[in-house]
Amino acid sequence: MIEDKRVIEFLKKHKIKFKEIKHHPVHSCKEMAIAAKIKESEIAKSILFKTESGFALFVLPGNKSINERKFEDIFNEDIELAKPDEVEKIMGCEIGGVHPFGNLAGIKVYCDKDLLKNEKIYCSSSTTTTIEIKTKDFIDITKPEIIDMNVIKKGVKESLGLTTTRKENFSKWYLDVIRRGGFKDQRTPIKGFDVIMPWGYAVWEQIQNLMNELLKQNGVQNAYFPLLIPESFIEKEKEHFKGFKAETVNVTEVGGEPIEKMAIRPTSETIMYYMFSLWVRSYRDLPLKINQWCNVVRWDTKITKPFIRDREFLWQELHTAHATREEALKEIDNIIKICEKMGEYFAMASLPLKRTESDKFPGAEFSIAFDTLVQDGKVFQGPGGHFLAQNFSKAFNIQFTDKNGKKDYVWQTCLGTTTRQIGGIIMHHGDDKGAVLPPMLSPIQVIIIPVLFKGKESSILNVCKDVESKLKELKIRAQVDDRNYSPGFKYHEWELRGVPLRIEIGPVDLKKNEITIVKRYNNEEVSIKINEIDKIPKILDEIQKEMFERSKKFLKEHIHDARDMEELKKAIKNGIARANWCGSKDCEDWIKAKTGAAVRGTLYGRNEKPFAPCVYCNKNAKYVVYIAKAY
Amino acid sequence: MIEDKRVIEFLKKHKIKFKEIKHHPVHSCKEMAIAAKIKESEIAKSILFKTESGFALFVLPGNKSINERKFEDIFNEDIELAKPDEVEKIMGCEIGGVHPFGNLAGIKVYCDKDLLKNEKIYCSSSTTTTIEIKTKDFIDITKPEIIDMNVIKKGVKESLGLTTTRKENFSKWYLDVIRRGGFKDQRTPIKGFDVIMPWGYAVWEQIQNLMNELLKQNGVQNAYFPLLIPESFIEKEKEHFKGFKAETVNVTEVGGEPIEKMAIRPTSETIMYYMFSLWVRSYRDLPLKINQWCNVVRWDTKITKPFIRDREFLWQELHTAHATREEALKEIDNIIKICEKMGEYFAMASLPLKRTESDKFPGAEFSIAFDTLVQDGKVFQGPGGHFLAQNFSKAFNIQFTDKNGKKDYVWQTCLGTTTRQIGGIIMHHGDDKGAVLPPMLSPIQVIIIPVLFKGKESSILNVCKDVESKLKELKIRAQVDDRNYSPGFKYHEWELRGVPLRIEIGPVDLKKNEITIVKRYNNEEVSIKINEIDKIPKILDEIQKEMFERSKKFLKEHIHDARDMEELKKAIKNGIARANWCGSKDCEDWIKAKTGAAVRGTLYGRNEKPFAPCVYCNKNAKYVVYIAKAY
Ligand SMILES: [Zn+2]
Ligand SMILES: [Zn+2]
Missing domain, CATH: 3.30.930.10 (Bira Bifunctional Protein; Domain 2)
Incomplete structure (x- = not known):
C-alpha cells in the first residue's frame, strides 16, 4: 500500500482541502464503500496500463469495470495491464491500492466522465484510510483527459487517411494501415483474436x-488433423512441447461438465x-x-x-x-x-x-x-x-x-x-499512403476508376467496363470501382489497400483514346493508348520484379560488417550486422543484453569464413553470423 | 449391484466350482483387491458397450483401462459406453458391479488375453461378495472372443476390398468406404475428431x-473470425445458444493457469x-x-x-x-x-x-x-x-x-x-465397389492405368503420359498411375475412391490405336480411338448429368403419398412419405414416436394443397409435408 504521507503531502503542497476517513483494513472498492460509508460510484478506482509509448493511468468509478479492448479502440494502440512490479516501481504502491494522482508519478491521467459527475470523490491513501476531496480540486491538480470508457466509438465515419507517418511513429502507422486498409479489425472481445477482414483474407x-x-x-x-490434442500426447513429447506449454490453451469442460483435459493445437x-x-x-x-x-x-x-x-x-x-x-x-x-x-x-x-x-x-x-x-x-x-x-x-x-x-x-x-x-x-x-502489395499477392491487381463528368457518365463507364473485361481475359484481377464516391476518395482508399496499378479514365483521356496508369510502388504516372491494354500484364510483371530488386538493394545496403561491439551497435541501428562469433551461448546472450539485437544465425549452406575474432569476447571466431533487432 | 443369486445359480447350473469371499462393501476394483486380498490383475473387470449392431461385453484385468478408440479400430464400427439404464436393463446390475458372464444375458463376450494368463480369476457377485473361479472354467462357460486391448492393429497390410455389401450392412459398408477409400482415418485419440485424409480433403x-x-x-x-467466444457473448443471445450449450466445449486455462471461460465456436x-x-x-x-x-x-x-x-x-x-x-x-x-x-x-x-x-x-x-x-x-x-x-x-x-x-x-x-x-x-x-464421385467433385477425373507387358513398358507408358498431358490441356484433372502395382490392384483402388473415368492402355489397344474407357457410375466400358481424346470432356459432362438424372429418378420413385398411418409406415420403409398434416406439434411428435420418422417440412415456395386429412389425427390438414427417417 502506498504510504499515507506521500499522497497527503502532495495534497497539502497543492493546498487542496481533504478529509480523512479511518476504518478497518479493506481490500476492494466494495469493502471500502462499506467501511467508509460511501457509494462505490464515488470511489476513484485507478488502474495503470502500459501502452506502446509508455504508461497511462485510468481512473474510473469503483462500480465500473474496465475493458482493455475498448481502450485499444480509443487509443488505436496496443495496451495491456501493467505488471505488479511495474505498478510498484511507477506509482510507488501495490495493485489494489493505486492512487489517482498520476501526475505525482509523471503519468498522464485519463478519467471516466461518469466519475466526474460526483461532487466529491474518494480514494484510499492506505488500507485503513480513505481520502475525500472535491471533484473540482481533483480535476485541477491531475488535469485528466476526460473519456467515456463505456462507449466503443461507433457511428463516426472514420477518416481514411493515416494519422501518422512511418518516421513519426512506425508502430502507429502500421496499426493504421492494418485497420484502415481493411486488413484486420482488432475490436473483438478477446485480445489477440482478431477478425481478418475481407481484404486481408483475400491476400491470405x-x-x-x-x-x-x-x-x-x-x-x-x-x-486436415484434429484441433484438440489430449494431454497424454503432450506428455509423450515433453521436450518439444515444453516450448509451447505456457502458451497452450486448454479445454476442460463440455456444456459445463468436466472432461479430460485437452490442448488446442499450438x-x-x-x-x-x-x-x-x-x-x-x-x-x-x-x-x-x-x-x-x-x-x-x-x-x-x-x-x-x-x-x-x-x-x-x-x-x-x-x-x-x-x-x-x-x-x-x-x-x-x-x-x-x-x-x-x-x-x-x-x-x-x-x-x-x-x-x-x-x-x-x-x-x-x-x-x-x-x-x-x-x-x-x-x-x-x-x-x-x-x-x-x-x-x-x-x-x-x-x-x-x-x-x-x-x-x-x-x-x-x-x-x-x-x-x-x-x-x-x-x-x-508500405509507404506513408498505406500498404503496397506486389502484383502476385494483391487480390485486385488493377483498379479502374472512372473520372465522371456530367453528360459523359455512361460513355466513360462503358470504357471502364470494356477495359475491365479485356484485362480479365488476359487473366488480370481487374475491377471497376463504380461506387458513388469522388475519384479522390477512391484513389486514397486503393492506395491505402496497396493495389499495384490504378487506371484512371476521364473525358480528357477519352478524347485522346488514352488511359492514365499510376503505379502504386513508385507513384509513376504514364499514359497509354487504349488499344495497348495488352501491355498491362507485362507492366505488372515489371512492377513485381522492380519491387523485388528494390528490396534486394535495400537489404544489401543495410548489412554492414562489424568487427567490434561499437561497429555492431552502429550497424544494427538501421539494419543487420554481419559479425564473427565464437559460438558460445554466453557471447550470444551478452550481445543480446548489451544491444537488444539477436544472433539470427549463419547463412545456410554457405559456410562463410570468419574475417575477425568474436565480436564480443575477441577470441577465435567459428562463424560469420547476422545480428539484428527482430520482430 | 447384481443379486448374488443369479450369478451363483448360473455357476451351479453349469457345475462350475467357485469360492465365495465375504468382505466389507467395496466400490472399485482397487477396493475389491484390498478387501479380498487378491491382485487387481486377477479381477475380471466387465464393461458393457453399445455397438452399431447391438451390445457387447468387454472383460479385462482390473488394473487395465479401456480405450474406446482402439475398440472402434478393432471392430471397424462405432462404439460407445452403454448408459446406466441400459446396463441395468441388459445385465441386471449397476455400472461398477457388472459380472463377466455376458452369455447369461445373451451378450457376446470379448476378453483381454492378459486376464486369461491368470490361473484363477475373481469377480464380484455383490458389493460384499467376491467369487473365485478357474480361468479354464470361465472360458468354458462364456466362450469369449480373445482380443488384445493394448494393441492398435498396425503393420498389417489392409485388404483393399470392402468387407461387406450395402445390402448386408449399410453402416459397415459406409465405414469401409470412408476408411479404405482414403476419405478419413478415425484412429485418432479423440472420438469424433478424425483426420480428413488427402483424398477426402481434396473433395472438400x-x-x-x-x-x-x-x-x-x-x-x-x-x-476470418476468432475461434473463441467469451461467455458474456453467449449470455447475450441465450435463446440462440441454448440449442448449442450442451455441445459447447469450453476453454478455462492457459498453461495450467485459469482464464476467463470461453467457448470454442459451435x-x-x-x-x-x-x-x-x-x-x-x-x-x-x-x-x-x-x-x-x-x-x-x-x-x-x-x-x-x-x-x-x-x-x-x-x-x-x-x-x-x-x-x-x-x-x-x-x-x-x-x-x-x-x-x-x-x-x-x-x-x-x-x-x-x-x-x-x-x-x-x-x-x-x-x-x-x-x-x-x-x-x-x-x-x-x-x-x-x-x-x-x-x-x-x-x-x-x-x-x-x-x-x-x-x-x-x-x-x-x-x-x-x-x-x-x-x-x-x-x-x-456409392456402390458395392466403393465411392462413386461425380466428375465436378472428383479430385482426379480421369485415372490412366498402363497395362504393361514385357518389352512394351516404355511405349505404353509414353502413350499414357501423352494422354495425360492432352487431357490436362483440356482442363481435365487427369493422372497416370505408374506405381509398381498390378493393374487389377489399381482398378480396385480407384474404384474404391470413386474416380469417374478410368482409361486402360495396353498392348492390344495400342495395336489398334485405341484406348479403353470405363465409366465408374455404371461400369460401362467403351473403346475410343486415341485421336478422339478430346471427346472426354463431353463424356465427363454426360456422366455428371446422367448421375444427376439417375438421382432425380431415384428420388421421384421413392416419394409416396400417404393418406393414413399404414400408408405412411409403408412409404418410409425405403423412402419419403408425402402426407397431410394439421400443423400441431402433438401430431408431429406422435408421428415420430410411432414410426421413427420425422416431419421434414413443406416444399418451400410451393404452397402445396392438402389432398386428405391429417395423417395422424384425421382432422383438417393445413400442410402437405414430407416425412422420412433421417441421418
Ligand atoms: Zn565469443
Ligand atoms: Zn394432426
Whole structure:
C-alpha cells in the first residue's frame, strides 16, 4: 500500500482541502464503500496500463469495470495491464491500492466522465484510510483527459487517411494501415483474436494459392488433423512441447461438465506424427509429405500486434518423412526452394539463416528461417523449415521396413508459413499512403476508376467496363470501382489497400483514346493508348520484379560488417550486422543484453569464413553470423 | 449391484466350482483387491458397450483401462459406453458391479488375453461378495472372443476390398468406404475428431472452389473470425445458444493457469454479429455479405459417424445483412439458387424443405434445408439457409440509418455447408465397389492405368503420359498411375475412391490405336480411338448429368403419398412419405414416436394443397409435408 504521507503531502503542497476517513483494513472498492460509508460510484478506482509509448493511468468509478479492448479502440494502440512490479516501481504502491494522482508519478491521467459527475470523490491513501476531496480540486491538480470508457466509438465515419507517418511513429502507422486498409479489425472481445477482414483474407487466399501450387509440384498432399490434442500426447513429447506449454490453451469442460483435459493445437507435430506411426510401414510408403492449412492458438502474454503477434493465427504446416538422412536433407533443399520462390512472390529479399542452437525449433536438429529487413531496421522472420532428424520418429515410434527388411525410424522435416507474413509484407513495402502489395499477392491487381463528368457518365463507364473485361481475359484481377464516391476518395482508399496499378479514365483521356496508369510502388504516372491494354500484364510483371530488386538493394545496403561491439551497435541501428562469433551461448546472450539485437544465425549452406575474432569476447571466431533487432 | 443369486445359480447350473469371499462393501476394483486380498490383475473387470449392431461385453484385468478408440479400430464400427439404464436393463446390475458372464444375458463376450494368463480369476457377485473361479472354467462357460486391448492393429497390410455389401450392412459398408477409400482415418485419440485424409480433403477443396465461385457471383466476401467466444457473448443471445450449450466445449486455462471461460465456436453468429454492429452504420453499408470457411466444434454425445456426425467439422458459414425484409427474403432466393447449383454439382436430387417450427434453427424465423434420399431409404440434410429476420440484429444492436435518416435494425439470413456433405455424397452414389464421385467433385477425373507387358513398358507408358498431358490441356484433372502395382490392384483402388473415368492402355489397344474407357457410375466400358481424346470432356459432362438424372429418378420413385398411418409406415420403409398434416406439434411428435420418422417440412415456395386429412389425427390438414427417417 502506498504510504499515507506521500499522497497527503502532495495534497497539502497543492493546498487542496481533504478529509480523512479511518476504518478497518479493506481490500476492494466494495469493502471500502462499506467501511467508509460511501457509494462505490464515488470511489476513484485507478488502474495503470502500459501502452506502446509508455504508461497511462485510468481512473474510473469503483462500480465500473474496465475493458482493455475498448481502450485499444480509443487509443488505436496496443495496451495491456501493467505488471505488479511495474505498478510498484511507477506509482510507488501495490495493485489494489493505486492512487489517482498520476501526475505525482509523471503519468498522464485519463478519467471516466461518469466519475466526474460526483461532487466529491474518494480514494484510499492506505488500507485503513480513505481520502475525500472535491471533484473540482481533483480535476485541477491531475488535469485528466476526460473519456467515456463505456462507449466503443461507433457511428463516426472514420477518416481514411493515416494519422501518422512511418518516421513519426512506425508502430502507429502500421496499426493504421492494418485497420484502415481493411486488413484486420482488432475490436473483438478477446485480445489477440482478431477478425481478418475481407481484404486481408483475400491476400491470405493468394498466398494459399501460390503456396499450394509449389507444394503440389513437390508431391505434397493436403489433409486436415484434429484441433484438440489430449494431454497424454503432450506428455509423450515433453521436450518439444515444453516450448509451447505456457502458451497452450486448454479445454476442460463440455456444456459445463468436466472432461479430460485437452490442448488446442499450438502446432500439430504430436497428432500428425501419431498418425504417421499408423500410416508408415514400409519404404514404399515413403516419402510421406502431408500439409495442412489450419488455425492454431498460442496465448502469448506479451503485447499483441495484429498479424505480427496474434494469439490465434492461420498457417500452413508441412510435415515430411523420409527413409534416409540424405533424402530428408534433400527435402530441406526443396523447402528452401519453396521459401525462396515465396520470397519472390512477396517481393521480399531475405537471408536464409540457420538459427543458433538456442534459437532453433524445440525438437529440431537445426532450423532455417528466412529473415527479411523491415523499413525500421528490424528483421522479420518469414517462412521457416526444420530438420527434425529422428527426434520425433523415435518419440512417436514412426518405423518402417527398408528394402532389406531392416527396421528403422523415419527422418523428418517440416515447414511453416503463417498469416504473420501479411504483417511483414505491409511493414516491408508500405509507404506513408498505406500498404503496397506486389502484383502476385494483391487480390485486385488493377483498379479502374472512372473520372465522371456530367453528360459523359455512361460513355466513360462503358470504357471502364470494356477495359475491365479485356484485362480479365488476359487473366488480370481487374475491377471497376463504380461506387458513388469522388475519384479522390477512391484513389486514397486503393492506395491505402496497396493495389499495384490504378487506371484512371476521364473525358480528357477519352478524347485522346488514352488511359492514365499510376503505379502504386513508385507513384509513376504514364499514359497509354487504349488499344495497348495488352501491355498491362507485362507492366505488372515489371512492377513485381522492380519491387523485388528494390528490396534486394535495400537489404544489401543495410548489412554492414562489424568487427567490434561499437561497429555492431552502429550497424544494427538501421539494419543487420554481419559479425564473427565464437559460438558460445554466453557471447550470444551478452550481445543480446548489451544491444537488444539477436544472433539470427549463419547463412545456410554457405559456410562463410570468419574475417575477425568474436565480436564480443575477441577470441577465435567459428562463424560469420547476422545480428539484428527482430520482430 | 447384481443379486448374488443369479450369478451363483448360473455357476451351479453349469457345475462350475467357485469360492465365495465375504468382505466389507467395496466400490472399485482397487477396493475389491484390498478387501479380498487378491491382485487387481486377477479381477475380471466387465464393461458393457453399445455397438452399431447391438451390445457387447468387454472383460479385462482390473488394473487395465479401456480405450474406446482402439475398440472402434478393432471392430471397424462405432462404439460407445452403454448408459446406466441400459446396463441395468441388459445385465441386471449397476455400472461398477457388472459380472463377466455376458452369455447369461445373451451378450457376446470379448476378453483381454492378459486376464486369461491368470490361473484363477475373481469377480464380484455383490458389493460384499467376491467369487473365485478357474480361468479354464470361465472360458468354458462364456466362450469369449480373445482380443488384445493394448494393441492398435498396425503393420498389417489392409485388404483393399470392402468387407461387406450395402445390402448386408449399410453402416459397415459406409465405414469401409470412408476408411479404405482414403476419405478419413478415425484412429485418432479423440472420438469424433478424425483426420480428413488427402483424398477426402481434396473433395472438400473441390466443394470449396465451386462454392466460392457461386458466393463471389453473389457479391460475398470471405473473412476470418476468432475461434473463441467469451461467455458474456453467449449470455447475450441465450435463446440462440441454448440449442448449442450442451455441445459447447469450453476453454478455462492457459498453461495450467485459469482464464476467463470461453467457448470454442459451435457456430459464429455471436462474434460475427457483434462485429456487424460495429461495421454497419448506414444503408450504404448494406447489403453486407460475409462468409467464412473454418472449423467448428460440437461435442455431440451420441455415437459419432465419420463426416455424418463429427465433433469437429469444417464448414462454410455465410451471414448477410439487409436493409429491408423484402431484400433479405430475396437473398433467401439467392441462397436457394446456390444450394440448387451445389446439388447439381453433387449430382444429388433434393427437396427444398421449409422445416417445421420445432425443427428450425434456433433464432430463425424459418429454416430451409435440402433433403436428399440415401440408398437405405433415409434422408440426408444438405446445405441449408435460415431467414433470421431481425431476431439477431435486435439482440446485437445491428442498426443502420436508412435513406430518410430513420434508424432500423438490419434483416439477416445465413447459409451453411459442411464436410458432412462428403458423407452424404458417398452414401448417395456409392456402390458395392466403393465411392462413386461425380466428375465436378472428383479430385482426379480421369485415372490412366498402363497395362504393361514385357518389352512394351516404355511405349505404353509414353502413350499414357501423352494422354495425360492432352487431357490436362483440356482442363481435365487427369493422372497416370505408374506405381509398381498390378493393374487389377489399381482398378480396385480407384474404384474404391470413386474416380469417374478410368482409361486402360495396353498392348492390344495400342495395336489398334485405341484406348479403353470405363465409366465408374455404371461400369460401362467403351473403346475410343486415341485421336478422339478430346471427346472426354463431353463424356465427363454426360456422366455428371446422367448421375444427376439417375438421382432425380431415384428420388421421384421413392416419394409416396400417404393418406393414413399404414400408408405412411409403408412409404418410409425405403423412402419419403408425402402426407397431410394439421400443423400441431402433438401430431408431429406422435408421428415420430410411432414410426421413427420425422416431419421434414413443406416444399418451400410451393404452397402445396392438402389432398386428405391429417395423417395422424384425421382432422383438417393445413400442410402437405414430407416425412422420412433421417441421418
Ligand atoms: Zn565469443
Ligand atoms: Zn394432426
